[in-house]
Amino acid sequence: MQLQDIKGLGTTTIKYLNELGIYNVTDLINYYPFRYEIIENTDLKTIQDGDKIIVGGIVENIPSVFHFNRKLNKMSFHLNTGDFITNVTIFNRAFLKIKLKIGTTITVIGKYDQKHNSIIASDIKFGLIDKTLIEPIYHSSFKISSNKISKIIKSALPNIHINNYLPQSIIQKYHFIDRNTAIKTVHIPKDKTTLTNALKLLKYEELFTFMLKINNLKNNQKHDNGLTRNVSSEQVKKLIQTLPFELTKDQIKAVTDIYKDLTTSKRMNRLLQGDVGSGKTIVSFISLYINYLGGYQGALMAPTEILATQHYTNFVKMFPELKVVLLTGRLKAKEKKEAKAQIENGTADIIIGTHALISNDVTYHNLGLVITDEQHRFGVNQRGNLKNKGLTPDILYMSATPIPRTYALTLYGDMDISSIRTMPNGRKPVKTYVKTNKEIKDVLYMMLDQIKNHHQIYVVAPLIEESDKIDLENIYQLEEKMQKAFGKICHIGIMHGKMSDEEKQNVMEQFKQNKIQILISTTVIEVGVDVPGATMIVIFDSYRFGLSALHQLRGRVGRNNLESYCILISDKETKRLDILTKTNDGFKVSEEDFKLRGGGDLFGIRQSGDMNFKIADIKTDYDLMLKAKEDSQSFLQSPEYNQPEYQYFQKQMNESTNLD
Ligand code: ADP
Ligand code: MG
DSSP, rough: OOOOTTTTTTTTHHHHHTTTTTTSHHHHHHHHOOOEEEEEOOOOGGGOOTEEEEEEEEOOOOEEEEEESSOOOOEEEEEESSSOOOEEEEOOOOOGGGOOOOTTEEEEEEEEEEETTTTEEEEESSOOOOOOEEEEOOOOOSSSSHHHHHHHHHHHGOOOOOOSSSOOHHHHHHHOOOOOHHHHHHHSSSHHHHHHHHHHHHHHHHHHHHHHHHHHHHHHHTTOOOOOOOOOOHHHHHHHHHSSOOOOOHHHHHHHHHHHHHSSSSOOEEEEOOOOOOOOHHHHHHHHHHHTTOOOOOEOSSSSSSHHHHHHHHHHHHHHTOOEEEOOTTTTTHHHHHHHHHHTOOOOOOEEESGGGTTTTTTSSEEEEEEESSSGGOOHHHHHHHHSSSOOOEEEEESSSSSOOOHHHHHHSHEEEEEEEOTTTTOOEEEEEEEOGHHHHHHHHHHHHHTTOOOOEEEEEOOTTTTTTHHHHHHHHHHHHHHHHTTTTOOEEOOOOOEEEEHHHHHHHHTTTSSEEEEEEGGTTTTTTOOTTEEEEEEGGGGOHHHHHHHHHHHOOSSSSOOOOOEEEEEOOHHHHHHHOOOOHHHHHHHHHHHHTTOTTTTSOOOOTTTOOOOOOTTHHHHHHHHHHHHHHHHSSGGGSSSSSGGHHHHHHHHHTTTH
């Protein structure tokens, strides 16, 4: 079955689906909701504006109908719930009027509109239904809503049968429900129990596949076939002495670990984890330099153009005598060709760029070291990809998501770990405050203080995951407010995910050069951006983020010796956010985050900044992951693994070690 075979699906809609990464029916049914809206019988006493509700009552008066035109109509009536009488409005259901006699018992499903003390109904059911409605919410786009996606999936599902995927032995071990039911349930949930079981299977599946790859990488690792480099520790010390600052103890320890890996035959496969601003970049630069002295090319890969360019600029400044090549998707064809030629003929000593670095058409002269920044942004597949260029480069991964050691050992089970826990000297902790929307005036005054002192500010706009459209409205509204408050005394810029890389880069460049003093953005600033002049970050709707993600954002400021501030604006969950006011240590924050979210968060919002799992969550599903780890290891070693019916696993393993 193809997408165009689904009833009512036209080419335009198919195009919109393609833009979400859905190209065929398999993609479609694997497009899981990222959260569920649970609507339970509602108590009107505690209801707030915009809440989804389901409420029973009797029709109090004869409904009045207004026809806008032949197709569009609006019907209103009063509903008596026993405690209250509220107004109900529903569109295009005039045909129901005849059945909605005074005294009829009905259940209304809809949204509460406080201003008009009214329920905007999406559906009316006859009789009282005492039931929980579970509504799947999908990541959607400007052009196609979550609702529409749900409808498409619903119409496709009945014609599809989905086979089991996991090994039989495992399905039996955990009494998993069959995959067909599970997939249908996550899209059309009937009740919480079945949904929980369905999610459990799909999460396990994802973790199992992930751990299978990790275990496979680990099993295939040969530790003693690495490159040795003839570089004396004196040469490295000499470089360190020329730095404008003294390295911290942990930075020196990390450099020492890496130096050892690079100069002995042990193949390096190392994770460098350290809080935002802890100074991982300089460690990576030193590593590239050691590798260069050893006579090899080195590559540094960053997840975004902005970061890659930033690293490139800094590296060139620090090592003007080296030939450094920037390779990103943005280069013009001619530039790209030239860059690739320099990489291939060995003119390039250092190559800095994005994904483009590992694409098939890049041939290295003698690649000795590959470093990836913000490793958690790249999938385990790419981890495999990097290793195979027909070469055996040493590998260093960097991650600013400090994860407690136990978790790190599971997720990065195939690697050695160096951690930077101490912050550079003279760095003041960022002063963090939690404020409600009502206290916005205080916040504006605090911002004004910074502006007067010629400092810069990041403002993170409210984030609504399921609708990019509202996202944009929010950011423009916020811009208007900021213009009103500060437009006369400073320049305000905006940046969001719908802008092209070039536009983003432009805005970022202006912010760096202090041509913009207030930068309003969605979370596109999250990754690694370094603007030392910024001393304040204001984050709206901060309850929507995990603590670790907030901590990452906070790391954008406090990058010099000035006093810096982080303002978390939230009307909810202020207690959880308080943790951030008490500590600036990313490891502590992440431990708290793990503790707080340990279990029970099944139906919650997926928080940003985590690993790139589609449905599993390394924090809440940690126990499941441990099981998957163990099971996948025994599966790899069992005769079952080589049986034809599990070829898809073997295929995946091969994919994970091929390029692109
Ligand atoms: P991250 O670990 O988040 O990648 P960066 O490497 O971007 O952090 O470092 C943040 C800032 O701190 C940079 O401006 C860098 O030059 C500076 N820095 C790094 N190490 C030190 C140090 N030992 N002393 C003072 N400043 C440092
Ligand atoms: Mg960094």
